Amino acid sequence: MSLTVYKRGQLAKLTSCNSETIRYYEKINLLPEPTRGSNGYRYYNNDHLQRLGFIMKSKSLGFSNDKIRELLEISRGIGQHTRAEAKALTESHLEQVRQRISDLKKIETTLSQISHQCDGANESADHCPILLSLFDQNLAKV
Amino acid sequence: MSLTVYKRGQLAKLTSCNSETIRYYEKINLLPEPTRGSNGYRYYNNDHLQRLGFIMKSKSLGFSNDKIRELLEISRGIGQHTRAEAKALTESHLEQVRQRISDLKKIETTLSQISHQCDGANESADHCPILLSLFDQNLAKV
DNA sequence: GCTTGACTCTGTACTATCTACAGAGTTTAT
C-alpha cells in the first residue's frame, strides 16, 4: 500500500545500519536491489526497510550473514519452507553460542589464574609469572 | 646452546601451527625472520620454536595478534618493561573476555526464548514465531 | 539564479586473521 520511498541515508538512519554497509548487503545478496531513479540513486521501499530490520536483529543475535540469508529465504518462500527449518537454524546457532560461552569461560578461568600469580609490580618483567605461563610448554590446554 | 634447526613444516608440526600461517606471522612481524639456506629455505632455531609456542598459547587464550606482539616485546625487553605492563594487558583482555561472555549469555537467553516459541513442525513457515520475532520492531535489544 | 553543503554514485583499498592456490624450484625416499 504505502508508497513511501527512502534514500540510502534515510534507510541507514531508520535501521541504525551504516549506509556503506547497506551497499555491501546488496552486493552479497542480503538486500534486494532497489529501484533506481534517473539520477542513479537507490530508492528503497517499506519491504527493504523491514528486511534490513530483520537483518539487524538477526545480526544482534549473532547470526552469520549466510544464516541470515537462509532465514530470509525461509521467510520469503511461499510455502516452500517449513517452521522446522527455521527452528533447526536457530537451534544450531544456539548450540554454537553455548559452545562459545563454554570456551570463553575456560579462557576466563585460565586468564584469571595466571593474572593472580603476578603481583603487577612496577619492576622488571624478568620472571613475570604471566609471561612464564605463556612460555610454559605445559600450560593447561584451553 | 642447541644448534637444532627446523624447516617450516617441522616448526609447523611441533607447534600445531599451519605452515602458511608461519609465513604470515613473519610478514606481520610476530615471528622474526629466520636465517635462509642457499636454497632460500627458512631455517628456524629453538628461539623461534619457543616464540611460536608462546604465540599459539596466547592465541588459545584469545589475545589478538597486536596484544601478542606487545607481550612478546615485554618478554624480550631487557629490563625495559615491567610486570605491571604484562599484568595490565592481561587484565584488560580478561575484562574483554568477561564482557563477551556477558553479551553471549544475553544472546543465549533470547535465542532460547524465541526457539521455544516455535513448535518446529514440518509445516509452512508462515507465522513462524521465530521469523516473526526477527521481524518484530519491538524484540528486546540484545 | 547561484552558491554551498549534504548527499549519492562507482570502484577500490583497508581492517583482522588467516587459508589456499599456482607455478617454479629443491629435497628426500625408493
Added chain:
DNA sequence: ATAAACTCTGTAGATAGTACAGAGTCAAGC
C-alpha cells in the same frame, strides 16, 4: 632416476564490514 613431498614467491579468497577519492546531484538560503 624418478616421483613424492616439501618450500619458495606472490596473490586471491573468506568474513564482515569501513572508508575514501573523485564525480555527479539535490536542497536550502540569499
